[in-house]
Structure formats: C-alpha cells, structure tokens
Amino acid sequence: MLFGLTLGAISKAFGTTRVLDRVSLTVEPGEFVSLVGPSGCGKSTLLRIIAGLERQDDGTVSIGSRVVDALSPRQRNIAMVFQNYALYPHMSAFENIALPLSVGRLSLPERLPLLKYLSPRRARIMREIANEVEAVAGQLKIEALLARKPGQLSGGQRQRVALARAMVRQPSLFLMDEPLSNLDAQLRVHMRDELTDLHARLGATFVYVTHDQIEAMTMSSRVAMLDQGRLAQFGTPIELYDRPATLAVATFIGSPAINVLAAHSDARGAVAIAGRASGLHVHALPDQALSLCVRPEHLRLARPGETPQLLARLRRNEHYGAERLLHFDLAGDSARSVIVRLAHDENAALGGASETAIGLAFEPQHAHLFNAEGLRVEALGHGTSYRTAAQ
Amino acid sequence: MNRLLPPSHRLPGFILAHAALLAGACFMLLPFVWMLLTAIRAPDEILTGGLNPIPRSFHAVENFSGALAQAPLLNFMLNGAIVCAGILVVQLIVAIPAAYALAKLRFRARGLLFALVIAGLCVPIQVPALPLYLALAEFNLLDSYFAMMLPFFLSVFAIFLFRQTFKTFPDEIIHAARVDGVGEFEILWRIVVPSAFPAIAAFSIFSIVAHWNDLYWPMIVIQRLEYAPPPLGMLFFTSSESGASYGVLMAGATIITAPLVIVFLIARRRFVQGITMTGIK
Incomplete structure (x- = not known):
C-alpha cells in the first residue's frame, strides 16, 4: 500500500527559539523528496515530527489520508534510517533486523528470557521472522554478515544493516536522516546509487534529509529547501537550480x-x-x-x-x-x-x-x-x- | 617491557613515585598480613612472639577448625550473602528506571528531582538511623533480614551513577527503538542496560563490599546471632565465646574476608574501572 505525506502548517519552538514556522508540503505516493538546508534550519526536527518522535506545537501530519498526530511512531508504520545508523550495539545484525518484527508479532512474555520457551507458537513465528530477515538481507547482500555485532561491521555494512531493519517491516514511508554523511566520499557516491535503485525497486515513499545539495539534486524527484525554519522553495531539483525563489536557495544549491x-x-x-x-x-x-x-x-x-x-x-x-x-x-x-x-x-x-x-x-x-x-x-x-x- | 620504562631523565622521579606507592601498599597490607600470620600461630606465640614474621610452630589447622566449630561462620556468611543480594537486586530494580527517566525522558520537575537526588547523596546513614529504627520497631520488624536491607533499597548514588552513564547513550538508538515499536521499559532493559554493563558491575561491587563489611546498621537492628552478618557475627563471637584466643578469631576473620578478596581478584579490572568512572572511593 502506497501512501503520500501531507504536512499542514507545522510549527515548532524549543523554548523561545522558533525552529519550524508553518511548514506545509505534500509528498506524493512513491515520491523521493529531499529536505535540504544548512545545519540548524529545522530539517531534522521536521523529520522527527513526521516520525512521531517529537510533537509539533501546531499543524497536522497526515500519512495517506489519515491524520497521525495522535499516533505513536510504531502506529504510523514508518521506518527511519539514522545518521549514525542507530544499531542496537549488543545485538547481532540478524537480531537488529528481526527486532521490529518480533516486537510486533510476539507478545511480551514471549520476548522475555526463560518465559519465552513456554510458548508453543514462538518457534513457528521465529522461523517466519528468520525467513523474512534473510530475504531482506539477500536484497542488500548482507547475508554473510548476519551473525556479526555492529562493532564488527564497517560503516557501509552498518548502513546496509540499518536499511534492512527499515525495510523488513515493509513500511509505507521511509524517513532518512542524513544516512550517508558518515561514509567516506567514495562509498557515499556508491550508496547514493544504491539508494536510488532501492527507491525504484521498493516503489515506496522516501523523505530524505540532507545538508548535501548534491545528494538532494541527484537522488530526489523533488527538493524542499528549509531556511531558518521556513520552507523557502519546494520543486524539482532543476527548478531550484534554474529559478531559485530566494537568495538562500540560490547560494545553497549548486557547486561551486x-x-x-x-x-x-x-x-x-x-x-x-x-x-x-x-x-x-x-x-x-x-x-x-x-x-x-x-x-x-x-x-x-x-x-x-x-x-x-x-x-x-x-x-x-x-x-x-x-x-x-x-x-x-x-x-x-x-x-x-x-x-x-x-x-x-x-x-x-x-x-x-x-x-x-x-x-x-x-x-x-x-x-x-x-x-x-x-x-x-x-x-x-x-x-x-x-x-x-x-x- | 620496554614500553613501561620511562625516559632515563625521568628515572629518579619514577623510582621515587613507585617507592612511595610501594610503601603505601605495604602499610595498607600490613594488618591483613598480620591477620594471616596470627591465624596460623600457636596461642602462646601470639602475644610473646614479638614481631617475628615466621611462626615457630604452625597452628593453622587447629585455629581454622576451631573457628569453624566454635562460631557459626558459614551461617554468618550466608546471612551476609542474603542481605547483600537482596539489597543489590532492589537497588538495581529501583535505581535503573529512575536513572533512565532522569537521563532520557522529558517531564516537568525533572531538574528538581535530580537536584533532590544530589541532595540525597549528602545525607549519611546516621541521620535517618533513629526514625528508621523506630519505624522498624513499631512494625515488629527488628531482627530480620528485611530490617538490615530496608535503609539501602533506595540508593541515590546508584541513581546518580546510572544517570550519568545513560546520558551518554545515543538518543538516536532510543529513537530507532521507538520507531521499531519497542516499549519504553523494553528499551531500557533490553537495549540501554546491556550497554551500561560496566557501570552496573562497578556499582554492584561497591554495593556488595559496603554491605558485606557493614557493622553499623546490623548492630542497631540485630540482636539475635542467627541473623548476624559476618562483621556483627565476629563481634558477638569475640565477646562471648572466644575470649582471648586470638588465633581462632583471626582464622575466622580470614574466612570472612576471603570471599571479598576472591571477588576482587576476579573482578579487579571492573573495580578499577568503577573507581575511575565514578571518581569516588
């Protein structure tokens, strides 16, 4: 099921600092939209508001046709990939990827140590989960790494595990918070390619936060540029390049x-x-x-x-x-x-x-x-x- | 080996520093060495033998078997283990969620609550001793394991220590877990706590050492020998049974000290980690 995303006049302040000021935008189902802007422009806060990790002071977030303001992150059925990968440090890659599934499908006692062995259906569910984890791992070519802990993986491998954890639940919406900024330059170019392919293959809706205008220009179908908490311009990469709406957009997009x-x-x-x-x-x-x-x-x-x-x-x-x-x-x-x-x-x-x-x-x-x-x-x-x- | 040697121009300072440390170590170890030596000497030799470190006749078997036979040492140690374990388990169950809330959840009066925790660090056990004793007496709870554990169930030190540790845990991982649908308690116990293992181990060692060795509080609430933890047991034992047989007494002290020394030797690295982590001894 494909969902779009609608933001209606989102505002947010931390104390007296206004971080977001009436940001409205509509992401069509299946679109790849980048949120760009210099650091401190509010793009990561906006992403966390979409995810439900942060509450907006004003405005509404809708996924599909449903207003999700009152829903928890889990209920919004979104997946998020973080800048520092945010893998659970003491769990293997397999356990990391399986966690979103086991939390959803097993009851609390079935997830507790010792008690879990009492459940007759647990073994069957765990087998199903293992199959799905392996299928996703196969898509990202990380089958060989599933037994390793995050500490034993390279940056690129961690990023793939984080992607697999996001994909395994087949969410309606992918949120990515600067997922490539911790990779070295060469790997970043390569992962840019892979993410674009992945988007085409999954056909899901992507909202992608970056401060790197090249990432935004090369990957997205549309780019939303935030400047000091306001939406400065929202359009295709070429529109932003050829007809910048503000001086900030003009100076931010394009290199040199x-x-x-x-x-x-x-x-x-x-x-x-x-x-x-x-x-x-x-x-x-x-x-x-x-x-x-x-x-x-x-x-x-x-x-x-x-x-x-x-x-x-x-x-x-x-x-x-x-x-x-x-x-x-x-x-x-x-x-x-x-x-x-x-x-x-x-x-x-x-x-x-x-x-x-x-x-x-x-x-x-x-x-x-x-x-x-x-x-x-x-x-x-x-x-x-x-x-x-x-x- | 070469790595350990300092540049030659700093050699005098190096020797001096280590000589001072060595002297300090000897000074601290001396009572233990004396305890061990006394535990293996014959009774007549203890007071007359002077400072001669080597016993003339070995009396170790008699002293140790005497200690085990005359005093219920194993019973004292079992009491100590029960009290230490009970205190530690409740301390962890209470302090870990409290510390997590103070470190990672946003709610009103969080700053005030944390200030109260800091203030609590400044209150020694002697201050609430009297009201606690009166309350326990009122409910007929004196002379019980519960009475020995109660004042220590809530450790503000543990809350403070764990809060500092949890604060360094990346928010991103907690956010990822929330997006994955993991509940707040499960985030704490399954994801945050395993990463804080060094701090929890360090605190556990502190807690066990402190309450194994505690004499003050058990002396107030325990009258009956069968509930006595090791130090109080030794005290009863000295005054009632052993009289002046120091060899037997020291053998008993050796037996009681041994578990802690063994724990220390096993967990030495964690112990040092704990001290450097907390900056508190």
Missing part, C-alpha cells in the same frame, strides 16, 4: 556556489553593478539595493568589442580536466570574488597578465535578482521577459 554581486537599481529601474550597466531592468523597484546572482557556467570572458558587465583580475586558474574554474577578484572591490566555469575546450584569452582587469559578461536572462529581504525579483532583460527565458 553561485556568484553573488551587489547591484543597485536607478530611478528608472536600470540595474547596475559597481556603476556598470547589467542589461537588466526592474521597473517596479526604482533606487534599491539588490543582489544579482549568476551561475559560474553563465559567466564568460567578454568578447572583443563587447561592453563587459564586470571588470575583474584573475587570481587563480583551476583545471579539473573536464572543466576549468577561473577565480577573479572584482576590480575596485577586492573583498568580492567571482568564479567563471569554462568547459575544457573553451579557449580563454587571459592575456597572461594578472595586473590588467579583464572584462566578464553574462546574458541578462541568466541572471537572478533578489531584493534586500532575499526574495526573488522578476527582471526584464533586453526587452525579453525573464520568465519566458528561464522556462
């Missing part, structure tokens, strides 16, 4: 980070960067301080004869093989630097001299404008509506 430039609109709404025309207009916002953002791959060296929008000095030239990153310091504002991303075969006439300022340019429809509150401002560039250019 988006270039943020201080800009100003004049009385007629023409936007300028350090006095140079940017080619963008905001008629509704005359005479305002704005942030103008351009992704590194949208910034390029100005062509001969073209009027550049920025003047900058080259500080560093990083070659990654497939691409190059050119780090520039803006002329007249050495505190601010920008990155230009070039494909490997793109020729850059840098002139070799780092003392001379080089002109940089971008297409106005690739720029994002944000007002002083960090909210997106629609701009017009070269007479073309930004909206049509972006979509």
Whole structure:
C-alpha cells in the first residue's frame, strides 16, 4: 500500500527559539523528496515530527489520508534510517533486523528470557521472522554478515544493516536522516546509487534529509529547501537550480556556489553593478539595493568589442580536466570574488597578465535578482521577459 | 617491557613515585598480613612472639577448625550473602528506571528531582538511623533480614551513577527503538542496560563490599546471632565465646574476608574501572 505525506502548517519552538514556522508540503505516493538546508534550519526536527518522535506545537501530519498526530511512531508504520545508523550495539545484525518484527508479532512474555520457551507458537513465528530477515538481507547482500555485532561491521555494512531493519517491516514511508554523511566520499557516491535503485525497486515513499545539495539534486524527484525554519522553495531539483525563489536557495544549491554581486537599481529601474550597466531592468523597484546572482557556467570572458558587465583580475586558474574554474577578484572591490566555469575546450584569452582587469559578461536572462529581504525579483532583460527565458 | 620504562631523565622521579606507592601498599597490607600470620600461630606465640614474621610452630589447622566449630561462620556468611543480594537486586530494580527517566525522558520537575537526588547523596546513614529504627520497631520488624536491607533499597548514588552513564547513550538508538515499536521499559532493559554493563558491575561491587563489611546498621537492628552478618557475627563471637584466643578469631576473620578478596581478584579490572568512572572511593 502506497501512501503520500501531507504536512499542514507545522510549527515548532524549543523554548523561545522558533525552529519550524508553518511548514506545509505534500509528498506524493512513491515520491523521493529531499529536505535540504544548512545545519540548524529545522530539517531534522521536521523529520522527527513526521516520525512521531517529537510533537509539533501546531499543524497536522497526515500519512495517506489519515491524520497521525495522535499516533505513536510504531502506529504510523514508518521506518527511519539514522545518521549514525542507530544499531542496537549488543545485538547481532540478524537480531537488529528481526527486532521490529518480533516486537510486533510476539507478545511480551514471549520476548522475555526463560518465559519465552513456554510458548508453543514462538518457534513457528521465529522461523517466519528468520525467513523474512534473510530475504531482506539477500536484497542488500548482507547475508554473510548476519551473525556479526555492529562493532564488527564497517560503516557501509552498518548502513546496509540499518536499511534492512527499515525495510523488513515493509513500511509505507521511509524517513532518512542524513544516512550517508558518515561514509567516506567514495562509498557515499556508491550508496547514493544504491539508494536510488532501492527507491525504484521498493516503489515506496522516501523523505530524505540532507545538508548535501548534491545528494538532494541527484537522488530526489523533488527538493524542499528549509531556511531558518521556513520552507523557502519546494520543486524539482532543476527548478531550484534554474529559478531559485530566494537568495538562500540560490547560494545553497549548486557547486561551486553561485556568484553573488551587489547591484543597485536607478530611478528608472536600470540595474547596475559597481556603476556598470547589467542589461537588466526592474521597473517596479526604482533606487534599491539588490543582489544579482549568476551561475559560474553563465559567466564568460567578454568578447572583443563587447561592453563587459564586470571588470575583474584573475587570481587563480583551476583545471579539473573536464572543466576549468577561473577565480577573479572584482576590480575596485577586492573583498568580492567571482568564479567563471569554462568547459575544457573553451579557449580563454587571459592575456597572461594578472595586473590588467579583464572584462566578464553574462546574458541578462541568466541572471537572478533578489531584493534586500532575499526574495526573488522578476527582471526584464533586453526587452525579453525573464520568465519566458528561464522556462 | 620496554614500553613501561620511562625516559632515563625521568628515572629518579619514577623510582621515587613507585617507592612511595610501594610503601603505601605495604602499610595498607600490613594488618591483613598480620591477620594471616596470627591465624596460623600457636596461642602462646601470639602475644610473646614479638614481631617475628615466621611462626615457630604452625597452628593453622587447629585455629581454622576451631573457628569453624566454635562460631557459626558459614551461617554468618550466608546471612551476609542474603542481605547483600537482596539489597543489590532492589537497588538495581529501583535505581535503573529512575536513572533512565532522569537521563532520557522529558517531564516537568525533572531538574528538581535530580537536584533532590544530589541532595540525597549528602545525607549519611546516621541521620535517618533513629526514625528508621523506630519505624522498624513499631512494625515488629527488628531482627530480620528485611530490617538490615530496608535503609539501602533506595540508593541515590546508584541513581546518580546510572544517570550519568545513560546520558551518554545515543538518543538516536532510543529513537530507532521507538520507531521499531519497542516499549519504553523494553528499551531500557533490553537495549540501554546491556550497554551500561560496566557501570552496573562497578556499582554492584561497591554495593556488595559496603554491605558485606557493614557493622553499623546490623548492630542497631540485630540482636539475635542467627541473623548476624559476618562483621556483627565476629563481634558477638569475640565477646562471648572466644575470649582471648586470638588465633581462632583471626582464622575466622580470614574466612570472612576471603570471599571479598576472591571477588576482587576476579573482578579487579571492573573495580578499577568503577573507581575511575565514578571518581569516588
């Protein structure tokens, strides 16, 4: 049975600190949704509220069409995978995976030492449980590890045991709290792959918390970004990348980070960067301080004869093989630097001299404008509506 | 072996420190050595033999069989075992859930309750001794195992120690267990307690040693020989039966001390762990 998840205006405060502020979102059945944001943005708290481990101050959580606010974590029929795996330290991998089943199917006396041997049906139930544990272990290729204790397993193996423990109950909803952040870089890339496959195979609904925007971008069908307890944007990874709703989303998503430039609109709404025309207009916002953002791959060296929008000095030239990153310091504002991303075969006439300022340019429809509150401002560039250019 | 040797420039300090420790150890062990020596000497030699460590005639068999025959030593030890076991079991059953609640559950007045536990640590047994005695007398419970155990059922020290240990247990694992549907009591006994085994073992050793050796409280509530735990039994035995036969007395003391020494030798590592863990001796 597939269930979606609906959050209705969830709010939570710890003491006087507001952690979540009216967060609403709907996860469709079978979807893989990531909750991202910088640490302290409230994403883990939100996940614990969905799980029922924490109570919200206000708002409702529904799984499927059922409001689950009054239900215990167990009754919500969810499974959770934790950052530090949270395996029961003195139980073997097998016992760890079997525990959710034995708790559900055996009565309390049947789980007690000594007393348990009195039950005639216990042996049969334990055999069933063993079969299911082995089936799940087979799916995750950990059959050989079942007898080991968590202390004898590597990080990747522990993560698989934790996944198996989550899967064995066939829950309607998987909650994952930064499950890959304790793995080394190589293993993380590999597990990312495996989790995506697992999601496709199980067809279950996944809610995945991460502070790693790459994980969010590569794995999820939709991404919800939280910023200071508020839902900043909820959409597909490409929507967040191409049309960030706030300055926080723009700077958080993408690596290397988006270039943020201080800009100003004049009385007629023409936007300028350090006095140079940017080619963008905001008629509704005359005479305002704005942030103008351009992704590194949208910034390029100005062509001969073209009027550049920025003047900058080259500080560093990083070659990654497939691409190059050119780090520039803006002329007249050495505190601010920008990155230009070039494909490997793109020729850059840098002139070799780092003392001379080089002109940089971008297409106005690739720029994002944000007002002083960090909210997106629609701009017009070269007479073309930004909206049509972006979509 | 090489690892144990310090760099040569620190050698004098090393020797000095160990000499001091060795002297301290000798000083502490001396009464026990003297007890053992007295237990194997002939009666006439005990007072006249001076400081000569080697007995001239060995009287060990007579002294030990005398001690076993004259005093119900095995009975004293059985009493001690019953009292120690009873106290320890109830202490653990009470202190472990209390400590878990203080460490991991969120409820109102938790801070206040914990402050009361700390305050309880500061109250010595002598303070409530009189009211406890009066209450036990009122209910005709004097001269019983129960009377010897009652004041110690609730150990604030155990609550404090276990709370500190449980606090270090990862919340994530408790959360995982709640999601898996494990009840709070089962989380405690099946998941948290096994991880706290070193602390529980350390406390058990403290508790057993303290109550095996306790003389003060049994002396107040026990009049009859058949309930006497080892130290009180020895006291009765000295005053009534043995008179001046110190050899027999020391043989009895040796027999009574032996179980604790054996427990200590077996659980030495846990004992040291316990002291370093609690910072309390």
